[in-house]
Amino acid sequence: MSKFFTKKTILVFVSMLLISCGDPLANLPGGSRDTPDSGKERALKNLKEGKGMTLGKALGDRKTTYEFSSSNPMWRATFDVIDFMPLVTVDYSGGMIITDWYTDANTTEESLKFTIRFLSNEVRSDSLKIIIHKKTCKSKGENCIVQKISSPRLEQTIRADIIKKAALLVENAKNKKKK
Numbered sequence: 001m002s003k004f005f006t007k008k009t010i011l012v013f014v015s016m017l018l019i020s021c022g023d024p025l026a027n028l029p030g031g032s033r034d035t036p037d038s039g040k041e042r043a044l045k046n047l048k049e050g051k052g053m054t055l056g057k058a059l060g061d062r063k064t065t066y067e068f069s070s071s072n073p074m075w076r077a078t079f080d081v082i083d084f085m086p087l088v089t090v091d092y093s094g095g096m097i098i099t100d101w102y103t104d105a106n107t108t109e110e111s112l113k114f115t116i117r118f119l120s121n122e123v124r125s126d127s128l129k130i131i132i133h134k135k136t137c138k139s140k141g142e143n144c145i146v147q148k149i150s151s152p153r154l155e156q157t158i159r160a161d162i163i164k165k166a167a168l169l170v171e172n173a174k175n176k177k178k179k
Contacts, residue, residue, distance in 0.1 A: 072121055073173070074128070077165035081158065082114065095119070101135055111135040114158070123166045130155045 078097060086100040095118035101111035113133040120127040132154060137144040 073123060073166040073169040074118060074121060074162065076169055077162045078116055078118075078128075080165050081161045082116075085114065109137050111137075123163060123170055125159055125163055128159055128162060130158055 072092075075092065082097070082099060085102045087097065088100045089096065089098040091097075097114075097116045099114045101113050103111045111134070113135070115131040115133075117129040117131075118127065119129060132149050132151060133146055134149045135144050135146045
């Protein structure tokens with residue numbers, strides 16, 4: 001017990017000694033001596049050091065294009081093709097759609113889950129990566145086995161349907177612009 005109190009006393013003494021020496025972080029870059037008190041002075045200091053940004057000329061000089069999911073034909077076509085499946089994750093900025101497990105009325109023991117990744121916004125077959133998982137249960141929701149299946153026929157069917165639908169959406173958009 002006395003060793004515990006001795007260690008505690010030494011720790012308190014060392015802490016008091018360090019605190020009495022002043023602010024140990026004051027001399028480091030970004031310490032209290034380097035940092036101005038007012039917000040405007042801090043902002044000017046950060047801009048001079050290249051740490052900040054301004055909104056004046058930066059917005060006028062940049063030319064960016066923003067594309068929303070409703071204007072992307074591949075995205076819209078995918079939703080049209082898989083509209084019968086419940087969705088778990090839809091991430092336009094990440095380019096991914098993940099469906100929930102879908103069970104057909106004819107096969108109650110098997111469920112499918114699709115992960116569709118968009119590799120490009122172009123209407124091409126290599127713009128999509130389709131991953132299919134199959135869950136097989138022996139009884140109602142118990143003893144299930146989940147495995148990634150490689151069914152080129154199913155993947156190609158889904159991919160072809162999405163590409164056809166996207167091509168139709170692009171064609172319709174071109175026809176609307178002509179009118």
